[in-house]
Amino acid sequence: MKILLFGGTGEGRALAEWMLAQGLDATVCVATEYGETLLPEGMKVHVGRLDAGEMEALMADGYTLVIDATHPYAVEVTKNIRTAADCAGLPCLRLLRQSDEEDGCRKMPDIAAGADLLERLPGNVLLTTGSKELDHFARPGLRERCFPRVLPMADSLERCLALGFPPKNIICMQGPFTKEMNVATLHQYHIDILVTKDTGGYGGFRAKAEAAKEAGCALLVVERPQTETGLTLEEIQRQLLGEEEA
Numbered sequence: 001m002k003i004l005l006f007g008g009t010g011e012g013r014a015l016a017e018w019m020l021a022q023g024l025d026a027t028v029c030v031a032t033e034y035g036e037t038l039l040p041e042g043m044k045v046h047v048g049r050l051d052a053g054e055m056e057a058l059m060a061d062g063y064t065l066v067i068d069a070t071h072p073y074a075v076e077v078t079k080n081i082r083t084a085a086d087c088a089g090l091p092c093l094r095l096l097r098q099s100d101e102e103d104g105c106r107k108m109p110d111i112a113a114g115a116d117l118l119e120r121l122p123g124n125v126l127l128t129t130g131s132k133e134l135d136h137f138a139r140p141g142l143r144e145r146c147f148p149r150v151l152p153m154a155d156s157l158e159r160c161l162a163l164g165f166p167p168k169n170i171i172c173m174q175g176p177f178t179k180e181m182n183v184a185t186l187h188q189y190h191i192d193i194l195v196t197k198d199t200g201g202y203g204g205f206r207a208k209a210e211a212a213k214e215a216g217c218a219l220l221v222v223e224r225p226q227t228e229t230g231l232t233l234e235e236i237q238r239q240l241l242g243e244e245e246a
Contacts, residue, residue, distance in 0.1 A: 001025065003240075006081055008035055010176065011095050011233050012069030016043055018237060025096040029058075034153050035082070055084035063088075067236065069095040073197055075225050096230025105209065105219040111136045114195060114222050118142060121218070123192025126185065128208060129222060130197075131156040137162035147171060147189050176204045182211030193218045 003026040007016060012028070017040045019026040035150040036045050048240055052215070059066060066085045070077045079095070085092035108114040111129060113135040118125055124145050127137060137143055143165050150156040152172040160170045168190065173187070176182040186194065192211045198221055199205045212219040 001061045001240075003027070003065045003067060004029065004059055005067045006070050006077070007039070008070050008074070009095075012100045013038055013040075014066070015069060015095060015236065016040060017050060019240070022240075024240065032153070034151065047067050050080075052080040052083045052087075052189060055080060056087045059084060059088040059090055063090060066090050066092040067095060068092060072096070072199070072224050092207075093236055094230030094234060095236055098165065098190060105221045107221050109223055110225070111222055114220055115139065115142065117220065118146075118195070119229050121193060124190050125195060125226065126189065126217075127191045128190045128194065128196045131159050134163055134165070137226055144169075147191065149173060149185070177207060179207040179214070182208055182216050186215040186217055191215070191217055191219055195220045195222070197222045 001024070003019065003024060005012060005016060005019070005026055006073060007013060007028045009029055016026070016028045018062045027046055028039055029046045029050065030039070031047075031049045033047055036047050039045055050058065055067050066081065066088075068078055068081045070081070082092055106117075109118060111133045114129075118137070119142055120138065123143075124147060125137075127134070127146050127148040131148065134148055136152075137146050137148075143163065147169045148160050148165055148229050149171040150160060152174055157170065158170055161167065169189075170191075177185075182194075185191070194208060194217050196205060196208050196219070209219055211217075
């Protein structure tokens, strides 16, 4: 069995570490060199963004199984992985991050709707939704109140600056963050509203939700773009062990 894992999430990294420990023949695909640095030493890695055709070409290199452990909001990437696996005639397992409900939060269907709402609400805003969709919040009068927390990468910082977010508001840090770290951040920047995605346990959702409650902040959650079916990390591990024993 030769496995091609599309990672980029905490669950993906956990699965990569487990496969390495099990001695499985696996390669992890990550989009950036920064993502490579988060993987365990000794892991075979492919770095770079791929379209469906490039994914299919890579899968043709003797792989027998594909695992999609990409982010639940990366809809296009998941679609491309599935298309490529189908064209390559390979089985594809979806490692699905479990949703984490929180009472009392305000849910929005997408980032744009969240930004529209924020324009009508007062106070400072901690953005923990990543750097790719920050343009929705880069509106005069809103961006000055927003504190984007993004990965410590040059392109993330450059994007924040290009969109006009004040340098003093930009927080470049690598998670996951504990509840205590989140509470300290909320107090440090006098945050009134915390904006996040439904990222589940590995994405730090619970730690953010509990921090917002403790700090007395409103919690705005951008819902997932689609309903998916898939397997948990433990279910995929059991399936891989079963295949090895067969």
